[in-house]
Amino acid sequence: MNVVNDPFTWAGNVIAQWLGGFLPPVGVDVTMMVLRAGVLGVFALVMFMVMTWIERKGVARIQDRIGPNRAGPFGLLQPIADGVKALTKEDITPDHVDRVVFNAAPILSSVAAMIVFAAIPFGPGLIGADMNIGIFYILAVGGLGIIAILMAGWSSNNKYALLGAFRVVAQLVSYEIPHVLSIVAVVMLAGSMSMITIVEKQPVWFLFVLPVSALIVLFSGMAEIGRSPFDLLDAESEIIAGHHIEYSGMKFALFFLGEYVHAFAVSCIVAALFLGGWRGPNIFGLTVPYLWFFIKAILVFNVMVWARGTLPRLRIDHLMAFNWKFLVPLSLVNLIVVAVADRLAQAGGLAAGTWPWALVMLVFNLAMLVVALALVGWAGQRARRAAEPREMPEVETHDEAHDAEHAPIAAGAH
């Protein structure tokens, strides 16, 4: 490989050779592992800065204003200004909080978001650890962030923080179910849980083969992060910011960081699972897989910013009803339909990964989506008709006899 095609592997080899000059092989291995982990962590944090800038500018433009434009050209240095502000803010610890748990919660929240990046495939060989359970690892460490929220809510010694934490955890745990079930459909088609294999099995993007799964993963991903329109539980105007109400300064910045890093991680996952990962045409004859992956992840994040700027916040009972009454049955039906359609298409002689097979799967998926939306529409119609008044109210008819009857009373009433 040469420098442009795969600069990271080339740089890694150069550094390993330089280290091999004065370290034993074990030392070289360990140092390279630590270096790779460090690079991934720094990448996550730098992307956090880029994400906040995209979000603020994007939401501002949707709301017909400009967004930050003072700090640096186009406000590009705004995240740095935010970081400095968070560092210089007074770090208040309220009375009677559980010190250890109070300080550990933001750390766990941001770390749980960052360790997802170990299993994300940036390129054909560019992955932190190519585990044969890649996507399952990502789903498992999502649970650690939930523990961090409970720790934050409990140790704050604040009723509202605790209530906010309960509601957030209820939402997060509920939305994990359609998330996992739809990812199982992807794993079923790819035949493996390894992220590299899933990307390699996408000559046709899974977005066209499994559109319903893609939409469900995107929605539940947005709900898992706690972004709008699912951010009832930790928005400033509701329950006064929920579980991170008692955090100020850098600790709050760590929670904020955890949320945006998690948002970027979910964008990367959707890009790898459904948008073909690092697959893309060559630019001027150079294969640049990492650039295509980056473009796709930023594209998905832009869709999330778009949803945040456009959609109103969902109420908690609507949110839960949407999950349990629509998304969970849809995910289960989706799993069955995808399995049946895949087997039918392959029995009919279509090889997996070709356009005709993808077309058959797409037809089945769209049929399922149409039926699901029709059911929802019918249920909505029924609810609307049930909420209307049963009978029309009595209309007063004005005629001469009526007026003559009532007129003497009206005239003689004084």
Place this chain on the structure above:
Amino acid sequence: MTTLQVMFILLGSITLAGGLYTVTARNLFHGALGLIVALAGVAALYALLEASFLAAAQVAIYIGAIAIMIIFAVMLTRGVMGAYPVKDLWSLAVSSIGTVLLLAVLLVTLFRFNWPQTTPAAVPADSIAQLGKALVDPNLYVLPFEVASVLLVAALIGSAYIARDKK
């Protein structure tokens, strides 16, 4: 000392420390957090044994679901934050004697038994695929268990329907 042994001792100590903290913490919530450390240590030990699926399943199920449920139960209990002194000397004595007896039995069993010392077999590359096939194989034993869980779900739905308050 191979690297494997060093890692095992490290991870084992973390697991044991978490477990010890769980049973000795005065604050129930801290005990629940110690349980999470112990569960994470067990997941790391699974990963050390190259049982990757089991390690991820341990984190996802135990830490991501059961530990959260335990924390909810702890939070909904009253009087959790207080310090609970030892009840009395008699219960302390009896529990100490019971623990020492159990430890003696376990140690005697461990040291007298001839543990077979074979080299572990290599983990097959498609272990997850084989696990999946074993879960649905009609000739093996897991399928009746899964059908029983369908029966449990039916019972749950039925009882929830019967127990709801009718308006």
